[in-house]
Amino acid sequence: MGKLYIFYSVLHVMRNIKIGMIIAFANLLIQGVSFFIHNFIAHVLHTENFGYFGILQTDFSIFTAIADFGMGTLILAFFAKRATKGSLFKNILQVRLLCALGTAMLMAIFTCTIRFHHPVFWGELLLIPGLIFQHGFFDWYFISGQFWKKLLFSKILHAISYASIMVLALFYFKFQSIESIAVAMVVAALPAFFFGVTQVFHTSIFHITRRTFLFFKLMLKAAFPYAIGSLATFAYLPIGLYCADHFASANFLGCYFYSHKLIMLASGLMVFFISSNLITLHNQKNNIILLRDNIFFTLFIAIACTPFFFFPESMLQILFFAAPWNAENLNLSAYCLRILSLSLLFQAFRMGPISLMLKEKKTHIYSIFVCIGGLANVICCLMVSFLLPSSIIPLATLAGDLVITLILYGYFIRNRRIRW
Numbered sequence: 001m002g003k004l005y006i007f008y009s010v011l012h013v014m015r016n017i018k019i020g021m022i023i024a025f026a027n028l029l030i031q032g033v034s035f036f037i038h039n040f041i042a043h044v045l046h047t048e049n050f051g052y053f054g055i056l057q058t059d060f061s062i063f064t065a066i067a068d069f070g071m072g073t074l075i076l077a078f079f080a081k082r083a084t085k086g087s088l089f090k091n092i093l094q095v096r097l098l099c100a101l102g103t104a105m106l107m108a109i110f111t112c113t114i115r116f117h118h119p120v121f122w123g124e125l126l127l128i129p130g131l132i133f134q135h136g137f138f139d140w141y142f143i144s145g146q147f148w149k150k151l152l153f154s155k156i157l158h159a160i161s162y163a164s165i166m167v168l169a170l171f172y173f174k175f176q177s178i179e180s181i182a183v184a185m186v187v188a189a190l191p192a193f194f195f196g197v198t199q200v201f202h203t204s205i206f207h208i209t210r211r212t213f214l215f216f217k218l219m220l221k222a223a224f225p226y227a228i229g230s231l232a233t234f235a236y237l238p239i240g241l242y243c244a245d246h247f248a249s250a251n252f253l254g255c256y257f258y259s260h261k262l263i264m265l266a267s268g269l270m271v272f273f274i275s276s277n278l279i280t281l282h283n284q285k286n287n288i289i290l291l292r293d294n295i296f297f298t299l300f301i302a303i304a305c306t307p308f309f310f311f312p313e314s315m316l317q318i319l320f321f322a323a324p325w326n327a328e329n330l331n332l333s334a335y336c337l338r339i340l341s342l343s344l345l346f347q348a349f350r351m352g353p354i355s356l357m358l359k360e361k362k363t364h365i366y367s368i369f370v371c372i373g374g375l376a377n378v379i380c381c382l383m384v385s386f387l388l389p390s391s392i393i394p395l396a397t398l399a400g401d402l403v404i405t406l407i408l409y410g411y412f413i414r415n416r417r418i419r420w
Contacts, residue, residue, distance in 0.1 A: 029152075030135065031265055033159040037166045038261065039322035044176050046324055049119070051253030053178055054260065055245055056120040058238050060127055063110075065234070067103035067131050070226025071096060071219065072140045073358065078222070084145035091215040093205055096137070098216065104131045123178040127186060135162075135189040138196030150199060158192035225363035228371060235374030237263060237343060240397035243381050248390035255329050256394065258320055259337035262308070263344065270301075270347050287356070288417045294352040301348035308341040332391075339394040346401035353408040369411070373404030 042050045075083045075092065083092055111124040135158040142151035169175040169184035241260055244253045307315050312334035317325060357366045377400025384396040 028269070029155045029159045030162065031268065033163050035261075035265060035319070037163065037170075039320055040166075040170050041181060042258075042320060043322040043324060044170060045178070045181075047254035047329055048250035049178065049254075050323075051245070051250055051255075051257045052119045053123075053181070054241055054253070054257035055118070056123050056127065056178060056182065058234075058241055059107075059110075059115070059120070059124060060130065061238075062231070062234050063103050063107040063131060064134070065230045066106065066227075067100045067134075068227075068230070069099055069220065070223040070228075070230050071099070073226045073230070074219070074223045075140050075144055078361075079144065081145055084141055087211075089141075090202070090205060090207075091212060092140075092219075093200065094208065094212055095216050095219050096140070097205070100132045100134075100137070104128050107131060120178060123182040126179055127182040130186045130189060133186065133189050133193045135192035137193055138200050141196075141200050154192050154195055157195055158189065161191040162188040164188075225367040229363065229367040232367070232370040232374040235378050236400040237267070237340065237397055239378055239381050239400075240340075240393050243385045243393050243396075244390065247385040248393065251329070252332065252390050255333040256336050258316060258323065258333040259312075259340050259394075262315075262319065262337060263340045266305070266344055267347060270344070270351070287360070288419050289352050289356060289412050291420050294349055297351060298345060298348040301344055305341050305344050308337055308344075312337040312341075335391070336394045340397065342398055343401050346398070346405050350405045350408050353412055357408075365411070369404060369407045372407060373400045376400055376403040 041053065045053055071092075079088065079092075082088055107124070107128050111121060111128070115121045115124055135154070138154070139151065141147070142154065165184055165188040169181065173180075175181055175184060237260065241253070241256060244256045248256075313330055316323075316330060316333055316337065354366070357363075377397065380399035381393065381396045384392050
C-alpha cells in the first residue's frame, strides 16, 4: 500500500509538472528571447548602467502588478472558463483596461516625484505606455479558456517582434541609452498586443453602464487580497536590488542584477507550476498537504538548480555571454547567484500550501502571511544595509522566504492538515 501511495504521489507531481510546462513553455519563448537580448543590452550599457536598467525593470514590474491588481489569479480561481463568455467577459475586459489606464497615471506621478533625480527618470517616463500595450495583456483570456494554441501564437509573435525590433535598435540604430532602449521595448510589445485585440476586443466594451461600475467595485474588493499578496512579493527578492541601489556602489548593483535577473526568471516559471497545481486541485477533493508531494517537487527544483549552486561562474558566463565580464565582477555576481538560488528551494517547498489556500479562497489569510514575511524581509534588509557590508545584502533577502515558509507550514500543522 505504501508503494502505491508513493506511485500516485509521483504521478500527481508529474501531472502538475506537465501542465505547468505547457503554460511555462509559451512564456518561456518570450522570456528566453528577452534574456538573449538583455545580453546585448548589458554589453551596450556596461555593468553600472545595466544595474540601473534593472531598477527600471523592477519599477515597471511593480506597476504591472498594480495594473493587474490580482485580477489574473482571481479570474483563474473564481471564474475559469466562464470568464471568456458573455457579459462576464465584457465586464472583466473593461475592468482590466480601466486598471491599466489608472496605473499609467500612478506611474507618471511616481516617476516625477520619487525618480526625478534618478538615472532612470526619463526611461521610466518613456516606458509608461507599456503598461497599456503589454504583450501579455490578454493572457488571462487565453489561459482561462485553455486556448493554448492562441497563447502560444501570441508568445511566438511577440518573440519575433521583440527580437527583430531590439536587434534593429541595438545594432542598426546603435541605441546606447536606457531611454532609447525603453522606447524600443514599448514598440516591440505592440504586435502581440494587437493580436490579442483581434481575438478578444469588441466594441461593446465601450458600452459602460451602472452594472459596469458595480462589477468594477466588486472585482476590486474581491481581488484586493490577491493584489496585496502580489505586491508584497516585491518585498522579497527585489528589495535587495533597491537596497543595493541605495546603499552599495553602482558596480555592486550591476553585479547583483546579473544574478537577480536569473533568479527572477526562474521564479517566474515557478508561478506557472502554481497555476498548474491550482488546475489539478480544482479536480480533486483533497484538502490536506501531502508532505511527500512538496518534497518531491522541491527535489525536482533542486536538481534543476544544481548548476547555480556548484558552477555559478560558468552559468553566468554562458547565460550572459555578451556581458563585459572581468574577474572581480564575475566572482561577485557568482557569490550573489549562489546565495539567491536558495530562494528557489523555499519557493518550491511552499508551493503546495499556497496552491491549497488559493483553491480554498483563503486569500485574506494568505495575504497577511505574505505581508508578514515581506515586512520581516524589508526590516532585515534595511538593518543589514545600514549596519553591515553590502556583500551581506543577498543573504538578507532570504529572511522573508524563511519566515513565510515557516508561517505557512505552521498554519497547516496547527490545523492538522499535513500528512505524509
